[in-house]
Amino acid sequence: MAKKPDEPKKLPGAPMSKLELLVRTQGLEVDKADVARLRSFVYQKVYDLLLAAAVLAQANQRQLFEPHDLPITKGLQHLIDEFKKMNTAINLGPLLEKLSKLPPLDLGASAATEALLPPVIGALTLGLARAFKIIDPAMKKPTEADWQKVEQIFDLLL
Numbered sequence: 001m002a003k004k005p006d007e008p009k010k011l012p013g014a015p016m017s018k019l020e021l022l023v024r025t026q027g028l029e030v031d032k033a034d035v036a037r038l039r040s041f042v043y044q045k046v047y048d049l050l051l052a053a054a055v056l057a058q059a060n061q062r063q064l065f066e067p068h069d070l071p072i073t074k075g076l077q078h079l080i081d082e083f084k085k086m087n088t089a090i091n092l093g094p095l096l097e098k099l100s101k102l103p104p105l106d107l108g109a110s111a112a113t114e115a116l117l118p119p120v121i122g123a124l125t126l127g128l129a130r131a132f133k134i135i136d137p138a139m140k141k142p143t144e145a146d147w148q149k150v151e152q153i154f155d156l157l158l
Contacts, residue, residue: 018088019035019038019039019042019121019122019125020035020038021088022083022086022088022122022125022126022129023038023125023128023129025129026126026129026130026132026133027133027140028129028132028133028139028140028141028142029140029141030141030142031141034141034142037147038125038128041124041128041151041154042121042124042125045124045154045158046117046120046121046124048158049070049071049072049120049158050065050070050105050109051105052069052070052071053065053066053069053070053071053109053113054069054105054106054107055106056069057069057107058106058107062107063107063108064107064108064109064110064113065107065108065109065110065113066110066112066113067110067112067113067116069113070113070116070120071158072120073157075127076120076123076124076127076158079122079123079124079126079127080116080119080120080122080123082123082126083119083122083123083126084119084122086122088122127154128150128154131150131153131154132146132150135149135150
């Protein structure tokens with residue numbers, strides 16, 4: 001079956017094609033290099049959130065970290081809720097594989113925490129795309145300098 005001409009082209013990588021579409025819904029154009037950078041950004045931010053959750057759970061002498069251990073800000077929670085309303089499913093397989101190659105966490109995630117990861121990934125993607133538009137509302141294609149600015153902002157906050 002042929003694609004409709006107005007459908008966005010999907011790139012390889014199960015969850016990223018959906019994340020690419022999320023970025024495009026915010027009025028941005030992304031190429032393969034941007035999708036790779038998006039993938040790297042999302043993986044690192046999810047790992048950072050999980051690392052903080054593990055530290056909190058360990059401080060409370062628990063073996064698993066729960067969703068309430070994740071440092072979810074009001075703004076990120078708003079984006080999670082918005083993403084859930086979009087009813088977009090994200091495959092966790094590639095993310096979990098990538099996370100398994102990062103330094104191990106001292107504790108594991110509960111099933112409830114793992115279930116929260118797809119909406120967190122979607123929220124981070126929406127937040128990233130909107131941050132580009134805050135920097136330059138007319139932006140269509142982020143530059144290297146734009147990526148650096150947005151990543152620095154997220155590094156300050158997450």
